Structure formats: C-alpha cells, structure tokens
Amino acid sequence: MTTTADAASEHSERGILAQIAISIARDRVSLFFVIVLVAIALVAILADRIAPFDPIAQSLLSINLPPSPEHWLGTDQFGRDILSRIIYGARTSLLLGTIAPALAAIIGTALGVTAGYFGGWIDRVIGRFLDIFLAFPALLLGILIAAALGAGFWNMVVVLTVAFAPRFARIARASTLSIRSEAFIEAAIASGVRTPAIMLNHILPNIAGSIVVVLTLWVATAIRLEATLSFLGLGTQAPKASWGVIIRDGLGNLFGSPWPIVAAGLSITVTVLAFNMLGDKVRDVLDPEARDE
Amino acid sequence: MTGLLSVEGLAKSFAARSRWGAFVGGKSVVRAVDDVSVEIAESETLALVGESGCGKSTTGRLIMRLIEPSAGRIVFEGTDITAASGGALRRARRRIQMVFQDPRSSLSPRRTILQTIAEPLDANGLIRSAVHRRETVAQLLDSVGLSPSVMGRYPHQFSGGQRQRIGIARSIALGPSLIVADEPVSALDVSVQAQIINLMQDLQKERRLSYLFISHDLAVVRHIADRVAVMYLGRIVEIGRKQQVFGAPHHPYTQALLSAAPEARPSRTKKRIVLPGDVPSPSAIPSGCSFRTRCPIAQDICTRERPPLRDVAAGHAAACHFATPNPLGTTVTTP
Numbered sequence: 001m002t003t004t005a006d007a008a009s010e011h012s013e014r015g016i017l018a019q020i021a022i023s024i025a026r027d028r029v030s031l032f033f034v035i036v037l038v039a040i041a042l043v044a045i046l047a048d049r050i051a052p053f054d055p056i057a058q059s060l061l062s063i064n065l066p067p068s069p070e071h072w073l074g075t076d077q078f079g080r081d082i083l084s085r086i087i088y089g090a091r092t093s094l095l096l097g098t099i100a101p102a103l104a105a106i107i108g109t110a111l112g113v114t115a116g117y118f119g120g121w122i123d124r125v126i127g128r129f130l131d132i133f134l135a136f137p138a139l140l141l142g143i144l145i146a147a148a149l150g151a152g153f154w155n156m157v158v159v160l161t162v163a164f165a166p167r168f169a170r171i172a173r174a175s176t177l178s179i180r181s182e183a184f185i186e187a188a189i190a191s192g193v194r195t196p197a198i199m200l201n202h203i204l205p206n207i208a209g210s211i212v213v214v215l216t217l218w219v220a221t222a223i224r225l226e227a228t229l230s231f232l233g234l235g236t237q238a239p240k241a242s243w244g245v246i247i248r249d250g251l252g253n254l255f256g257s258p259w260p261i262v263a264a265g266l267s268i269t270v271t272v273l274a275f276n277m278l279g280d281k282v283r284d285v286l287d288p289e290a291r292d293e
Numbered sequence: 294m295t296g297l298l299s300v301e302g303l304a305k306s307f308a309a310r311s312r313w314g315a316f317v318g319g320k321s322v323v324r325a326v327d328d329v330s331v332e333i334a335e336s337e338t339l340a341l342v343g344e345s346g347c348g349k350s351t352t353g354r355l356i357m358r359l360i361e362p363s364a365g366r367i368v369f370e371g372t373d374i375t376a377a378s379g380g381a382l383r384r385a386r387r388r389i390q391m392v393f394q395d396p397r398s399s400l401s402p403r404r405t406i407l408q409t410i411a412e413p414l415d416a417n418g419l420i421r422s423a424v425h426r427r428e429t430v431a432q433l434l435d436s437v438g439l440s441p442s443v444m445g446r447y448p449h450q451f452s453g454g455q456r457q458r459i460g461i462a463r464s465i466a467l468g469p470s471l472i473v474a475d476e477p478v479s480a481l482d483v484s485v486q487a488q489i490i491n492l493m494q495d496l497q498k499e500r501r502l503s504y505l506f507i508s509h510d511l512a513v514v515r516h517i518a519d520r521v522a523v524m525y526l527g528r529i530v531e532i533g534r535k536q537q538v539f540g541a542p543h544h545p546y547t548q549a550l551l552s553a554a555p556e557a558r559p560s561r562t563k564k565r566i567v568l569p570g571d572v573p574s575p576s577a578i579p580s581g582c583s584f585r586t587r588c589p590i591a592q593d594i595c596t597r598e599r600p601p602l603r604d605v606a607a608g609h610a611a612a613c614h615f616a617t618p619n620p621l622g623t624t625v626t627t628p
Contacts (some may be wrong), residue, residue, distance in 0.1 A: 184400055187565055188412060
C-alpha cells in the first residue's frame with residue numbers, strides 16, 4: 001500500500017506526458033517498441049543518406065533478383081532495389097499513417113464529445129452529419145474525395161482524415177454519454193466548473209484510453225488505404241515508393257519474385273505492431289486503477 | 294425563523310413519450326415534483342424522506358439548479374436564484390454545495406484527491422499559488438478526518454467511507470452555508486454510516502452549516518434531523534419538527550412509513566401497517582389526494598379534493614382531510 005501510494009503521489013506531481021514516458025521507460029517491452037519506431041522514423045528521415053541505391057533507378061539486367069549481398073532484399077520486376085524502395089517508402093507510409101489518424105482522432109473526438117455532452121439538437125445535427133460520411137465505406141469516400149481534390153500527399157491526408165473522423169466521433173460520443181451521467185460530472189457543475197473545463201478535465205481523461213487504442217488500429221488501415229488509393233492512381237504516383245505501392249506492384253509479379261511483398265508486408269506489420277503495443281501501454285498509464293496492478 | 298433557503302411551489306415535470314406515442318401522438322407528463330414549499334433555517338437540518346422515486350432527489354437537484362424547475366421560486370440568502378444563470382448562479386453555488394449518494398461515482402477515477410478537492414477552488418479562482426492550493430486541501434482533509442498525506446492518491450485506493458469523507462471535503466471547500474446531501478450514507482456499511490453522520494454533525498457545529506438531508510433511512514433521519522418533511526409522489530404530505538413527526542404523525546402515509554422502520558428496542562412491539570398496492574406511476578397521479586388509492590381511511594372527499602398542507606400544530610403541517618395524531622390507530626404497544 002505504501003509503495004503504491006508513494007508511486008501514485010509521485011505520478012501526480014508530473015504531467016501526463018511525463019507519466020507516460022516514465023511508465024514506458026520502466027517497461028522493457030514498451031521500450032523495445034519505442035526503439036523500433038524511432039529506428040523506422042530515423043530510416044525515413046535519413047532515407048537519402050542510407051539507401052544503397054536510387055529507389056526509382058531501373059535496371060533491366062537485374063530484375064526479380066532474390067536477396068544477395070548486393071541487393072539485401074532483392075529487386076523487383078523493373079530491377080529496382082527493394083531495400084531502397086522500402087526505405088524511401090517509409091517516408092510516405094509512416095507520415096501518412098500517423099498524421100491522418102491523429103488528425104481524425106482530434107477532429108472526431110471534439111465532435112463526439114460535443115455531441116455526447118450536450119445531447120439534444122446538437123447531438124442530432126452532429127449525428128446526422130456523421131451518418132452521411134459513415135454511409136460510405138472509407139475506400140469509396142476516399143476515391144470520391146481524391147477524385148475531386150486530385151492526387152498528392154496532403155490531399156491523401158485530407159481524404160483519410162475525413163474518412164476516419166466519423167469513426168472516432170462515434171466512439172467518443174458513446175464513451176462521453178456513459179461518463180456524462182456519472183455523479184462527478186454533476187459535482188463539477190455544482191462546484192462552478194465551466195463546461196470546457198469539464199470536457200477537458202473530466203470527460204477527456206476518461207475516454208482517452210479507448211481513443212488511443214482505436215487510433216493505433218487505424219494506423220494500419222491508413223497505410224493499407226494509401227496503398228489502395230495509389231493502386232487506383234489517386235495516391236502516391238507511379239515511380240515513387242510507398243509500402244502500399246510496393247505491395248501493389250509486387251502482387252502482379254508474385255510468381256516472378258515474392259520479395260517485394262514480403263519486405264513491405266513485414267515493414268507494415270512491425271510498424272503497426274509497435275503502435276498497437278504502445279497504444280495499449282498508454283491506455284494503461286491513463287487508467288490509474290490499471291496502473292496499480 | 295431566519296430563513297436561509299425558502300422554496301415556494303417548486304415543481305418539475307418531464308415530458309415522457311409513451312411507448313406508442315410515436316403512433317398516437319400521445320405524450321405523458323411525469324410530475325416528479327409538484328408544489329413543494331419548504332424553508333431551511335441557519336444551522337438547521339431538514340430531512341427529506343420518502344420511498345425511492347418520490348421526487349426527493351429531484352427536489353435536491355432543483356434547489357442546486359442542476360435541473361431547471363418548471364415552476365416555483367427558490368430564494369437563497371435573500372436572493373431569488375430561480376432564474377439565475379452564469380455568474381449569478383456560480384456565486385450562489387459557492388454557498389450551496391452537494392454531497393452525493395455513491396462516493397464511487399461522485400469522484401473522478403482519473404483525478405487525484407488533491408485535484409478533486411481543489412477543483413471547486415480552482416473553478417472559482419480562489420487559489421493563489423500551488424503551495425496555497427496544497428495547504429488549503431490539507432486543511433480540508435484534516436477537517437474531515439483524513440491525513441493530508443493522501444492528497445496524491447486516486448479514489449480507488451480508498452474505502453467507501455473514506456471516499457465519502459473526500460466528497461464532504463470537496464463540498465465544504467467553498468465555505469457553503471447549505472449542503473444538499475443526497476442519501477449520503479445509504480451506500481455505506483452501517484458501522485461507517487455512524488462515523489459519517491457524526492462528521493457531518495461536527496462540521497455543522499463548526500461551520501454553521503444547514504443540511505437538506507435526503508434519505509429513506511428513518512433511523513438515520515431520527516438521529517440527524519431537526520425537522521422532517523415526508524414526500525409522496527412528488528408532494529410533501531407532512532412536515533414538522535422531528536419530535537412532532539416521529540411522535541405524532543398526522544398523515545396516514547407517515548404513520549405507515551414509520552411503522553415499517555425497524556425498531557432498536559425489542560421490548561417495544563409494534564404492528565406494521567402494510568399499505569395495499571404499489572405507488573402509482575408519477576405519470577398517472579390519482580385525482581384529489583394522491584395517496585387515496587392506498588390509504589386505509591380514504592373517503593369520497595379524497596377523490597374529489599386534494600387536501601392542502603394544513604397546520605396541525607405550531608410548525609407541524611399535514612396534507613390530509615382526516616389529519617389527527619396517528620390516523621391509523623395506535624400501533625405501538627409498550628407492555
């Protein structure tokens with residue numbers, strides 16, 4: 001009891017970000033996945049320094065090569081070095097895979113909390129508005145918006161944010177509804193706490209756990225959707241690389257060489273796994289009851 | 294009587310759509326609270342008793358202005374706060390605070406004790422510095438019998454009784470004159486109930502607090518109340534000093550309620566009055582006297598006319614056409 005109490009009082013002295021950092025530093029598994037993500041991020045940032053070949057340089061003399069000391073992950077059907085393409089592809093995939101879901105989470109949570117907290121006509125207006133977007137599958141919506149805006153990285157961010165935000169809003173609204181009826185909200189109102197402060201200090205901390213976990217799940221979907229949109233010519237343009245594009249290109253040449261798909265698939269898996277593991281950890285840190293166990 | 298709080302004709306009705314309302318267009322009106330008038334003096338405890346669903350909690354929330362009254366007037370410390378909003382309401386709420394029934398749900402699980410107790414102070418801009426904040430919270434914890442060292446802990450690390458102490462510390466943080474206590478001990482073990490009740494009484498003496506004590510537990514009410522108001526279907530059916538209401542109930546419902554409470558003295562045997570039927574739905578309140586459907590002594594007049602709350606003694610009133618002491622006959626026999 002004394003140790004948990006000391007740990008708890010020690011926690012409360014620090015901000016929530018510091019608490020998350022300390023908990024991750026104390027947990028070996030989480031620390032490992034942080035290192036993995038940092039490594040992937042560094043690879044993406046330093047792509048032009050560490051990539052052994054030009055990712056778009058074709059060589060008809062060396063197509064569909066298996067891994068070798070020269071080409072660590074082999075080459076694709078145009079003779080491009082797969083490792084170099086994976087390294088450059090990390091830029092697009094990682095950036096899009098994190099920015100779009102994060103933006104969607106912020107916008108969606110704001111909408112959902114507002115709808116759930118106030119209820120009534122505000123809830124109905126926001127609810128119907130979200131239903132319009134939810135009526136379309138994310139991919140179809142993406143195609144529609146991408147067709148209207150044109151291709152390009154930031155347009156894809158917009159596409160995915162619009163497609164994902166209603167999904168976050170629904171979760172945020174449902175969680176807010178259940179928290180809204182708790183007596184501590186009434187206590188806060190009775191204490192003279194203003195509505196924005198109630199949302200920030202009482203609603204948000206209590207729903208953040210589920211939002212964070214869902215966020216990590218949508219990272220995978222974002223990377224996958226980017227691939228689909230690129231395949232349709234609405235995302236990353238032809239010679240440029242992204243993990244999704246590598247898989248799409250490799251799919252048509254699966255029997256020529258499986259290596260592009262294996263390499264890109266593993267990259268996506270490791271990235272998504274790292275995000276999910278850290279998401280779970282962050283959720284636990286946000287919940288003082290789970291933290292003590 | 295120097296009235297601290299005076300409530301006149303307070304009413305709250307909710308529009309509830311009935312199950313087939315969408316097809317027949319019918320909306321039923323639930324009268325949760327109807328024509329409630331009470332006064333609370335300084336340093337006084339008024340207990341509001343009744344069965345669950347009788348509107349006693351709604352009355353407490355109406356006075357707190359957590360829900361909007363449909364009719365009536367709430368005058369607190371000489372100011373009409375019935376329609377107060379924004380700053381005026383915030384000022385009034387510094388003087389009226391609330392203690393909740395479930396000490397688990399009334400404390401945010403994600404916030405430390407320090408954050409929870411300091412919240413009313415933070416919200417009203419009464420904190421000068423981080424040190425001042427800790428000192429104030431330490432004093433508040435001390436006055437509810439908790440060690441200031443627990444400040445950094447979270448609610449789940451406390452027992453129910455300790456959590457209720459934290460809730461009480463929060464409620465006195467702003468220095469209120471009136472505390473609406475909504476079933477503050479009914480979620481607690483009996484042994485802990487007494488401690489919390491004693492704490493509330495001590496604080497009342499130290500801080501000249503008034504309580505609106507909402508409870509269904511007559512034994513607790515007998516201990517803490519100065520005056521008692523009995524509610525049935527959203528209305529007050531009897532109100533008076535504790536000795537008057539417990540000693541000589543004038544409303545048949547009060548008498549039946551009292552007869553159902555367990556007695557601590559085995560030598561006193563009493564006959565329990567069992568009322569026929571169930572409490573009618575508040576969306577279909579009977580005409581005339583709302584208690585008549587279950588009243589053993591109801592007559593024709595009870596169907597036609599609603600009995601007003603009439604004085605039966607000084608400071609003692611009952612809403613019954615046949616208000617006499619123990620209208621259902623003597624039920625207590627002392628051998």
